[in-house]
Amino acid sequence: MSDNAARLRGKDLLGIADLTPSEISLILDTAEAMKEVSARPIKKVPALRGKTVINLFYEPSTRTRTSFEVAEKRLSADTLNIAIATSSVVKGETLIDTALNLEAMSPDLIVMRHASSGSCHLLARTCRAGIVNAGDGMHEHPTQGLLDAFTIRERKGRLQGLKVAIVGDMLHSRVFRSNVYLLAKMGAEVWACGPPTLMPAGIEQMGVHATTSVEEAVKDADAVMMLRIQLERMEGGFFPSLREYFQVFGMTPERVRLAKPDAIIMHPGPMNRGVEIASEVADGPASVILDQVANGVAVRMAVLYLLAGGGDDETAA
């Protein structure tokens, strides 16, 4: 039955920019079914039995790598983790050579995080295996965008017409880019706020309202998303001090009160408490920060399942 089957075009998930609204809905709907698997006594289904997934992480990551690994294991895939500190990259091997060598072991999917924007596209052109972007430089982090949208939709029942405020470092943030593309495609109204030095050039062309006033961004918002101040990227002197940043942009209980009474507070992690978000807000009743982590597994299961392909549209009775 053709109405019972659906697909993502293409073998890779490189960015939200490439997805259509119906593909995004397909991933979010599939994630809803996947979420139930994690609530079972036996948290495992045989869908990806015999498939090999390589997690290739060129940048440190705890949450995302663990989340992908849990998702792969719940789908019964065989997983391999390649941590760059112990690999031949430290001996000078290029990305393409590493990829070709991995490809020779015929993996079905490669999940990659890399410090260079566009590295996943390069890998996708070189490899027959499907590539899942787990964050490439300052470009995109599509599964984070999807899990954020899933979390909002779960709480609000929809994305269309919601006001979402995103506050923080937009310049260095791949999470920002993926979220903006996704929310704009699904009809949400996005307000972006942060110091002008941390706003990407041409931000208005991304279809967002840009402002330097947190109060304006947060006012009547349905969801408030904080972005991490990336302390490791702050040598440039983008703002005077962390203390001052918190004073001007930090999410305090007083600022949260400007949003809708049922607004949710989000953060992709890892949090800098007292820099972009006050502890009372991070741990408060409106916070869905740990739901985001739980939903990350479901969304990644959905992406891996949909990309692993297979199954024609025949339904055996």
Added chain:
Amino acid sequence: MPILMDSERISRSLTRIAHEIVERNRGVGDLALVGVRTRGVPIARRLAASLREITGVEVATGALDITLYRDDLMKTAVGPQPIVRRTEIPFSIDDRHIVLVDDVLYTGRTIRAALDALIDFGRPKTIQLVVLVDRGHRELPIKADYVGKNVPTSRRETIHVRLAEIDGRDDVTLDQAEGERA
């Protein structure tokens, strides 16, 4: 497209099956119904309503999606994936008599997948199978305990079950397959 069962026939068959379930299990204690998505679910709910009328007892009813357990899931390298829907079994199946419900029994592969899926939820005392239509051509050693109607078919034919809850009307028809499908 000959009509094999109309609304009245479907309803009589399900009432008869409900009586058979009560007879075989000597009541409905420790019994639960699990419908296989999509059309097994409304059939299971109708059986639950019949069982309530007969015995006065509300029988727990769940829905099982077997997509992630299909044996043809990864047969080709790239292709559309069947849509995964939610499984909802809001009760323990441990030590219960589980009545699995589906619309059509054909190759038996769906039921094989359903058995695997069900066993991931616990260890039922027994699993029994209800189907509205058994059309033959089994590829696995599986047989139904309760059958609405046995229909001899050729592999080139398809059986369409329509239910009011999903399709707006109740009937079962036999159609000639279009092209190479089914």
